[in-house]
Amino acid sequence: MLQVEGVTVRYGHVAAVREATLRVEAGELVTLIGANGAGKSTLLKAISGLLPLAAGEIRFEGRSLGNASARAVLTAGIAHCPEGRRVFPQLTVRENLDMGAYLRRDRVAVASDLREVFALFPRLEERRAQAAGTLSGGEQQMLAIARALMSRPKLMLFDEPSLGLAPTLVERTFEIVAEIRRRGTTVLMVEQNALAALGMCDRSYLLETGRIVQHGTGDEMLANPHIQKAYLGG
Amino acid sequence: MDQFLQHIVNGTILGGTYALLGIGLTLIFGIMRVVNFTHGELYAFGAYMAYLLVQVLQVNFFLSLVLAAALGVALGALIEFVLLRRLRGADIDTVMLVMIGAGIALQNFWQLAFSGVAKSINHPFPNLPLVFGPVSVAPIRIFVIIVAIALLIGFYLLINRTRIGVAMRASFQDPDVAALMGVNIPLMRTLTFGLGSGLAAIAGALLGPIFVVTPTMGDLVALKAFAIVILGGLGNIVGATIGGFVLGIVEEFGAGYISSGYRDAMGFLLIIVVLAFKPQGLFAAKERIG
């Protein structure tokens, strides 16, 4: 479904991602793990068209996304739930969700997706008229996920959805990600919590200083001595 | 008491156009983070376009106002497209200097094109004031306040109730994430600057027939617009609207009860008082869009 081939992304002269290659097949839940500053968010931003590629190629469902705009990537069916929630603080919950469906013209389907999202996150429905900036951290994360769902994506990119949440909420967030995949959306998730990420995924990639250095199924990665030593505290 | 009512009415009418100027600037200043030193020149531009259309080209008065506003939107969009788009990421000093330069160039261009001689614009309304008890008002002024209030309400609804308005606010709160939602951010900037400029132009076109049109007419007005934006809280549309009316009424009282020479000083005195006690503006907390 998604192919990233030899992608390099630079900030000025510094390459934050170097010749990264990965693929995600339809229906999979793939995770991207790595330490702070490894380049995980940078790679997701390059996929979603926020950052230009210095080299390499990205293909989605066979079509090149080369240096497509964020708008074109979204239209192709990729939604990006960004790091740090990033809800629009002064818009209401409802307006945030409307922004998620900004490009959609199928009003009837949007209305039914909105009902579905409210069923998944009843808290958001209660607070639909409230400014998003006044929600709790956990509620904001749910809103960020719900907003991304409103574009009805084929592939969802999650960037550390559990960041900064209390342990019970972390668990709930991963349940929601799994539920989204179960309902048919393919998922590529960045996650620093390697144990959780490897436990729930089909396959995973490890990024170190901008390069993909390991990949394999969740179990293979969990059994890998290097990963155990550096990322699993073993 | 009769005097008092008359001052309130005059101040409200003046305040309506101040509010238009203020919300135009607050949109650009408060949410695009651009200190727009061309705002006063767009006001003069609107007045000159009304003059050109009504007096020179003999176009219908009402159509001329609509065209003057549309041309103001176009000129604002052009300024954004030609100057500001290139300055994305430049520091604020650079942007400010470029905008000051653009303002000076525009003002001198109006002088070159229309000479320094004041122009007046004829309007189709009777000159005889309408008398309501103790208050008398020229019909053209009633027309101006009705148009101003209609535009203020329309603009409020545009920003708060429409898809494009929501996208506009989202774009300035978090441009990267708005882009992820599919918003064309460069287009939003051009549109916002164009709309803000159009509001300045329509204010000029509305006041042109009441006062006279000169190349430097925008100078004082731009200062007042900044005052209104500060009064209302940056980026706050409702605040700027109220600020515009407050400024208009305070000026009218100053002119009426102290001396007409103090008219312009009153507004700035008000700003000093407000900022001394509430540096974030009168309405900073509510309804922020930026």
Ligand SMILES: Nc1ncnc2c1ncn2[C@@H]1O[C@H](COP(=O)(O)OP(=O)(O)OP(=O)(O)O)[C@@H](O)[C@H]1O
């Ligand atoms: N806008 C930027 N300009 C310059 N350098 C940047 C920028 N954003 C990120 N970087 C650098 O690129 C590298 C990769 O950053 P990135 O945000 O992709 O890391 P990450 O793997 O997502 O880390 P984290 O787990 O902390 O979110 C880092 O060295 C970072 O300092």
Ligand SMILES: [Mg+2]
């Ligand atoms: Mg990151």
